[in-house]
Amino acid sequence: MDDQQHGFGSACIHGGHSADPRYAHLTPIYATSTYLFDTAQQGMDRFTGKEEGYIYARFGHPNATEAEQKIALLETLGLSGPDGQPLQAAALLHGSGMAALNTLFLAHLKAGDKILTHHSLYGGTDEVFRKILPGLGIEVLFADPEAPQSAAALLEQDPAIRLIYLETPTNPTLRCVDLQTWIGLGRQYGRLTAVDNTFATPYLQQPFRYGADFVFHSTTKYLNGHGTATGGILIGRDRDHMAQVVTKTYRLLGGGGSPFDAWLLSLGIKTLELRMERHCSNAMAVARFLEQQPEVGRVHYPGLAAHPDYQLAQQQMKMPGAMMSFELKGGLEAGKKFIDSLRLCVRAVSLGTCDTLVSHPASMTHYGVAKAEREAAGITDGLIRLSAGIENVEDIISDLEQALYQAKGER
CATH class of the missing domain: 3.40.640.10 (Type I PLP-dependent aspartate aminotransferase-like (Major domain))
Structure with a gap:
């Protein structure tokens, strides 16, 4: 061929x-x-x-x-x-x-x-x-x-x-x-x-x-x-x-x-094209949901018009991807409570798997980076990173919603 x-x-x-x-x-x-x-x-x-x-x-x-x-x-x-x-x-x-x-x-x-x-x-x-x-x-x-x-x-x-x-x-x-x-x-x-x-x-x-x-x-x-x-x-x-x-x-x-x-x-x-289509559509729905939640201070996702690189992402990417991060107003303790309360989404580092993975960079992937350097790069203690999976998006959002509710007390 x-x-x-x-x-x-x-x-x-x-x-x-x-x-x-x-x-x-x-x-x-x-x-x-x-x-x-x-x-x-x-x-x-x-x-x-x-x-x-x-x-x-x-x-x-x-x-x-x-x-x-x-x-x-x-x-x-x-x-x-x-x-x-x-x-x-x-x-x-x-x-x-x-x-x-x-x-x-x-x-x-x-x-x-x-x-x-x-x-x-x-x-x-x-x-x-x-x-x-x-x-x-x-x-x-x-x-x-x-x-x-x-x-x-x-x-x-x-x-x-x-x-x-x-x-x-x-x-x-x-x-x-x-x-x-x-x-x-x-x-x-x-x-x-x-x-x-x-x-x-x-x-x-x-x-x-x-x-x-x-x-x-x-x-x-x-x-x-x-x-x-x-x-x-x-x-x-x-x-x-x-x-x-x-x-x-x-x-x-x-x-x-x-x-x-x-x-x-x-x-x-072999299934990359199919998976990425579902990953990206789920991510967009999740980002829009998080953007409306009072517990969330900011959502970092290039597919949102409020993102500073929205226009650039539109120019050089076919879709804005399946990765996002968001900042919880309650900081470190709210972030820990949120992650501990997840029922469907998976607490794990890495990304790109069929299931939705959620991690806390300050204590996981960027633990070895000095706090001052992390914060200078925008990686705050309350930052949560999410890799949107290919589950039914309604189930992902439902799980995030109940975890946000559980984390309310940490604000």
Whole structure:
């Protein structure tokens, strides 16, 4: 099949799949740590890259290949390269999102280099920026995502900035970063750009459309969709660079994922389009409900007209997504009481599963971020993050309503 000629849902199902020589409908799970060579010459040819083929599961395996090709297709579907031909990217599947991030950083940065990014990032990413990279001599600069002119000034003044790293919508305050403007700055000043597209998925947003060099996902979330396996993926638009420089780093860091987890990921992606439609419609209804509740001080959801990035979300996203956060007026204690009172919605970190997940960033995902830094990024003690599931939306709202009622006494 010519993958680029099909719709998104068809690509979710058929993309990346190769016919099995034993006629299995789905790609079998390749539960083997190593692969055989017919001859010593074949082994040499595979190690040198002269011949394509598998060597060792840490380097790659058929289940990873299918997931990589499927996700790379979804991120480039309908896009054209500089030559006018369909854009084709290359991807590397990892055992976790953090493994994929570290491959990105260590493949492109050395002591003395700098990253330019913005506030309100995923807590794990923020900790790597503040606690790991500085020890390697890599400095991270933070700019206001609403003031690209300040980023332009930094890029103009500091040639040591090697990478611009963006996350949109941001976690957990759901601010949107203008991809066209920020990636445009990267091209203007000759810097690499990478975008965390986990919240949006390629169904809602394609950063390669704006010229990004790399796109990152925690595949644990919406791509898998069922909370069955961790994973991460790094996709690059320069396929030769990915095959040489990035693949070498990936293999040596040992961040590859298991065949079973990759198989679960490919299986989950088959329903991505259907799930995202339901996730997003539920999220809109929930956000509108929360916006009317007296116990809620503010709802952070790009689909609401009151959101500061509403117009931007309309421009660069197909729908505003399924993630939101909201602030309870009662602060920390009200937040704890609210979460403890949930009956249908699930108390858990992570996101993107079929069920509605609710978490408290101040005590969970962003616990390792200093309070002053959290609050500067808009992550208050009473902030609740919600990943809208695909249950009947009436049931989600009913559960939230009774939990808000229980939390009233904490105001």
